[in-house]
Amino acid sequence: MINLVAKISAELGLKEFQVNNSVKLMFEEECTIPFVARYRKEQTGSIDEVALRDIRDRYNYLTELETNKVKYLKVVEEHCKKSPELMAKFPELKAKFEKTETKQELEDLYLPFKPKRRTRAMIAKEKGLEPLLEKILAEAASISDLSLIAKPFVTAADSTIDPTLKVADVKAALAGAADIYAERIAETAELRSLVRQISQDSGFLVSKKIESGEHVNEDGEAIKDPKDKKMKKTDPSKYQNYFDYREPISKAASHRVMAVRRGEAEKVLRVAIDVDVERIVSELRTQALVGRSMSPEVKDWLNNVIDDSYRRLISTSIETELRLQLKQTAEVEAIRVFSENLENLLLLPPIPNHVVLGVDPGLRTGCKFAIVNETGKLLHSNTLMTDLGDRETNKTVVAKAEVLKMLKDFDVKYIAIGNGTGSREITRLIAAVMKENELKDIKRLVVSEAGASVYSTMDIAREEFPDLDPTIRSAVSIARRLQDPLAELVKIDPRSIGVGQYQHDVNVTKLKTSLEEVVESCVNRVGVNINTASYKLLSYV
Incomplete structure (x- = not known):
């Protein structure tokens, strides 16, 4: 608690x-934010609701981070106990885990120990090819023929x-060793962080139109459908601004990101992250090879392994992270x-x-009229x-007379x-x-x-x-x-009030929580008349 409090206070x-x-x-004490902001100022030093929400969000994040550290370290320790060599490295690993300040850093460190599907590297290890890799790395400077080593x-x-455990030939042995090293590189936290940073700096969000009859496979690649299935129900023209779109991911505006994501979900756009592969x-x-002395043959082999590691293992996972x-x-x-x-409307x-x-x-179906008195009670409906065109018909005359009578x-x-x-x-x-009547x-x-x-x-309506x-x-x-926007609009699900874009594309739970907080804050800021307030309004007090 003390460490977290000191960290949050320094950050904010x-x-x-x-x-x-x-x-x-x-x-x-489970007090609400509006309550703390208004009635516990002497304890909080009069900080406002915005600062309280920042404290709450940061505390939740750091608490979850610390919980994950403990959970992951237990898994890592159990894994290290299987080997004396790994157990000797555990204190160093533990120190790295405890130093992490973001969930992403923690996930990168945990990746090598994370349970996963059977990989090519695992199969190579089962075949006993890890010692071959270690031998190549240890004798890299003096090896002139990898075939002899393999x-x-x-x-x-x-x-x-x-x-299934047999190694057919030298080529298969070297391929297995390469698979092990490729996975080792892909699971090195420092190298992943390097790739992520360069991808963020050089990456572009790119979208292209999916042509009629063209479909996208699981990897986001365009394929032709020989059957040319039915046209999409979505009108593609509303995404025409994104048919040939390219923008740095560091500058991509949120509404454009949401737009291309929706276009991709509706099978209108093909979306990807384009990065500087050569630089990466x-x-x-x-x-990966810093400080390592190598013969030309070993250097070429390791460079090819690194290329494969990036293209086959790292690039797709980093793109998924960036997206x-x-x-x-x-x-x-x-x-x-x-x-x-919503706050401005309420x-x-x-x-x-x-x-x-x-x-x-x-x-x-006609126009509906309802007259309410000073307290919102229905008087008449x-x-x-009516004929609402430019010409005045009998219906229009009757409607005008009825409107005048009501007024x-x-x-x-x-x-x-x-x-x-x-x-x-x-x-x-x-x-x-x-x-006409000078009203x-x-x-x-x-x-x-x-x-x-x-x-x-x-139900509330x-x-x-019941009879209307x-x-x-x-x-x-x-x-x-x-008469009273706040008292009336709190009865309705905030997502249905129509004051934002892409509300159906964002996280429903986060949106609901945020909007409920806004309603709660507005109600507590304005106050209510308990004699006329609905139970829906009072529920936010």
Whole structure:
């Protein structure tokens, strides 16, 4: 705890008592962040919600990192106990594990000990070819003919050992030794870190259009489908900006990363990370062979092994890591933007203590009208079939008369019109009613109706209006959004409110957690009227 607190305080530029008390309040006493920010200022030194969330996230990360260190070290120790040579190296390995500061560093160190599928290197070790590799490395400076070194490791023709463990010839022996060394290089943490850094510095996010009849295999390579299956349901044209797209991964904006990922998921785009392979292989050779004296033949052999290690083992895993890193960075930014937009929407100023007419526009099924009183109680509802074209028909005349009657009978002060299909047409009709009858005291506003249809079928809406048609419930929600945006919008799943992009492409759990925190923060910042608040609103208090 003390070490973690000191580390977090140094990273975030806070005092240790602030971090220590914040951690105790959030993790031991299970206080919410809004509560700590508002009512425990004397313990936290008045740090705000943003700093508290940073402390929480960093503490969770470091705690998980320390837990993984303990778990991985147990596995490594058990592995080392099988060999006295490995056990002698365990203290050094343990020190390296304990020094790691990121999960990526820890995973790189743990990779050689991680349980995995049977590899070519494992098969070569089973055939007894690891001593051949050690001999080549030990005598690298003096070896002039690798075939002579490998010959003793070839299985005799009359040998009775298991056929799967036989080494057919010198070529097979050297290939097995090469497989062992290639895997050793691929699992060396320092070398992986080198490749990752160069890939990040020189890498480009690239996307190309998948042509009609062209499909992608498991490795992301284009293949032709002889049957030319059905065309994709997705309209490819919406991804035309990414048909020949190339951008440094260090500069790729989050929305573009999310866009190409969605295009790839919908089989419209083929996406890859393009890196400077020549530079990577050159640096890898230099670092892997530094300080080693070698004959020309051994040097050529080792260089070929290093090339194979990168192309066959390292490149694909590093590309997967970089793509995951891009995805996670883009998700964080997308969730941040979503959260900010939601906060701005929830904190829109209310218009209380006025009678409001809510309008849910509709062309085919008619426009739905709902009038609510000063506290949001439904007073009247109606559905009007109107001709919303430029010509005035009998339907239009009847609709105008009915709208005028509602406005006057219930002394409406505000009209909230949903921004869905038909919004402009019904706005034009209502504006004409107000102009013709000189209703200058009534104010007309367009309100976002995102999520209103979702709310209309929710349990909370059915409980309040069991006998109302769902479309009328939508009109009620639109009217209430104008009266008190916060009180009304908290009833709806934040992901349905329509204030962010790619909400269906990001981590659902992280998005839900972030948005719930925003709602909780807004509710606690503004406060509630317990006499009129719904149980959904009170649940965030």
